[in-house]
Amino acid sequence: MRQLLAWKQHIGLQLAVIYTRYLLGGTFVFASVVKIKGQRFTMVPGAGSPFHSPQHFFETMYQSGLYWQFLGVAQLVAGLLLMTQRYALLGALLFLPVIANIYVITISYAFGYTHVITGAMLLATLGLLVWDWNRLRVVVNQPVLSLPAAAVSEHSVWEVVGLVLFLYTAGYRALTDHYNILLWFGVCVGVGALGLVTFWVLHRPLKNTT
Template sequence: MKKHHHTVIVLIRIFLGLIFFGAGMSKLYFEHNFPGVIGPVWLEERLAEHGLGFYARFIAGSQVVAGLMLLTQRFATLGAILTFPILLNIFMVTVSLQWQGTPYINAFLLMLNTWLLVYDYHKLKFILTDKPAELKSISLKRISLSADFIWLVAVTGILGSIPLSFVNLNMAWGLCVLMVLLIVWNQLRRKEENYRGERNIH
């Protein structure tokens, strides 16, 4: 049962990750030439009328980074933390504007995001402690700094494909796909290393 629950959590992370990644990239790419499920892609144009164009790009960029964090699984908890306020704000905007149907969709996504946070409560519970002194002895250790570096390179490449899309759209798509494949390969490589390590222990 626990294994099936973990599988469901991974699928939710991938689902929300793809939604946020596509939503952000479709807002930022040249003439919005990037597949995205949720919008609106014209957010920057509308907010720019009120001098908030840069703010709109910040929102889109945050969606991209948060989505990638969910997709990688390595930083999924941080991704779930980042997506929660974004989704909550989107939900409140759609409710305030009295959009038909959209608030229900956002409420569903918000529920999935909450599920992820509840699942990772064992990681987040330390934020709520009344005795922070007890945590000073806990040191931050990353299992593989090389995997973190590869992820950072891939994210940088994906973000770099955005300005490239205004120069050459096909090259931008190619770079983005290549970097996404790099993230997938990095994740599979780490999974295989962990599996071999567990076999050696047994």
């Protein structure tokens, strides 16, 4: 536990956690809106495609209607909570069962190398929960450990960046059906980089006075 407490004061690790939350949350928000809109996530399976295929699986969920939209709402809420930073722990707790379910689906069907991506997302989510283990200890009947304020991760600039990323991602997917993933990702990288520069400018006077 002492090692975890030391890690949580490391600036590089704090930034890695912040941007991991953005990446995971943004991915879920991006994938959620199409479901909420009641649209298909994949193409309609062809007449000759095998029944035990990803296309048939997603088509079955899509035809359920309400369940398909419920999945979208769950992904949207989990992604939003992660991107707020302030409620990131709640977001990670909601994110875990969803991404675990998606991972099992990708290894159960012929998704190519998609299971590598979903597996990495699952591991990243577990890492976020380990990061906040001092607050999660209560679930195993251990007292919550209060930590000194983390100057980097608790800065308000990250909440603003998260809100901008969420609004852009959700708005982009809501307004267009034919998306350009490179455009979306490029804008997100730009917003994230601008947030980092803003933090550095605002944080520098604090560093110079210590």
